[in-house]
Amino acid sequence: MSGMSHTVGSNTTHRVVLPFYFYAALAFLAATVLLLQSSSAFTGHFFQPAILAVTHTMALGWGTMIIMGASHQLLPVLAENRLFSVALAYVSFVLAAIGIPLLVYAFYTFQLGWPARWGGSAIVLAIICFVINVWGTLTGGNRDNVHAVYAVTASVWLLLAAFTGLALVYNFTSPFLPQGSLAYLPLHAHIGIAGWFLLLVIGVGSRLIPMFLISKYTNERLLWVIYFLINGGLLTFLFLFFLPPGLSFAWMPIMVVIIALILFGYYCYCCYRERIRRQVDSRMKISLASAGMLLIPPGLLIIVVAVLPAGHVDSRLLLVYGFATFFGWVTAIILGMTFKTLPFIVWNKLYHAQTSAGRSPNPGELADNNLFGVTVAAWLAGSLVFIAGICCRRVPVLRGGAALLVAAAILYNWNVWKVLTHKSPAK
């Protein structure tokens, strides 16, 4: 028997992580099918039932579910501590898995009564469980860790975004806010996009990118600067939103976030330049490319803000902004990181003590590389065609783009399924 002074391995369990990945893959497929079915909605205003349904399927079912799942695996690594509660992670999954389809159904049919309220409430409860788990894991570990601080802050912003969203749902049917819910949508959306997605992706990415590249580069001070810029930008946005003459200065928080993104791009470049491992696989390439794509949505926002004083913002700009966020960089980073992290989790389950040469495949071999390449090609082509369709307001072009995205989602699901059902030849 071996004795170990430090415990390893059982920091979390694959049983709680894998359902999040599986659910997210199905949500991606559902979102693309909804997109195909509702393509014509993208020729009009952005506030439409079908667009709300697609957006929330992407933001919650796809982005949030997979990030929450991966967080349950990565938090112990970030915090150098065990996952606070596996049971809470299960509860979080079940509540979110029930709440998301209810909310999406409510948006799609625009019945903002009980399905939206119950769905939204279940999602808020799921996120509360998640926040407790993040907080418990990170505060019990290495508290000075910048990546851990990113994760805690992002989870708090997520909770705030969810609470705001639920308030807007209630405000639709029983108005209690000074203005209609539509007026508060930018608030809800940007707390979610910048506070949750952006902060968590940068916090976790800045740990994983040098780890996977085997890079010597570290720059904690730069990561703190980026952290304060993003949070400062978001807080400035909230301040401007509620206090006049807010919109005249709307470019300020956007510029602050753009500076943060340029600095993060510089951080990724330095990690890449100082890498020890020369070969960079296609999954890392797409993940690094997504860091560059981060600049597209705020770039579009600058155009929106520049147009605002004229009093009329073309809805196409806002549609492209939303699409480039959820189908663009959020999807890009998930496509890349799914096939970096998922094979590891499955490999760890199957080849537990078989790391000797020739006894087990490399984790990367569990996913199909060719299938991944075709998936990325279909996603990229579909996204570009769909954006062209939004710009020219042509339904056939939108349908063509959406069909390619459905193909990308099917291929992605196929590859995820291959990894999940991989069997150890030794057994």
Add this chain to the structure above:
Amino acid sequence: MNVVTNNDLQCTIALAALENVLDPEIGLNVVDLGLIYRLDFDESGSGIAVTMTLSTPFCPMGESITGSVEQVLKETFAGPSVTIELTFQPPWSYDRISEAGKIFLSR
């Protein structure tokens, strides 16, 4: 590699065997990665004490790697008791990768 030992001959045999234990992500063995700090053999030949590290505390692959180190040593030395002590003092750094390891990674 700088592995401390109380038995040079046994250590050479053990390190040769441990070159078969790979970090699954990197594909490089634990010896060239510099994860092994110390190998002590008791005089009766019935026990091996390994002091090693991981590239990061709470490494998700930690159990796989330490399990394989134990398994390989048991197979090589015909079933002694293997004690693995994980330490993060000093923490692992890229400077611990051997020249052969650096050449492997730069391919």
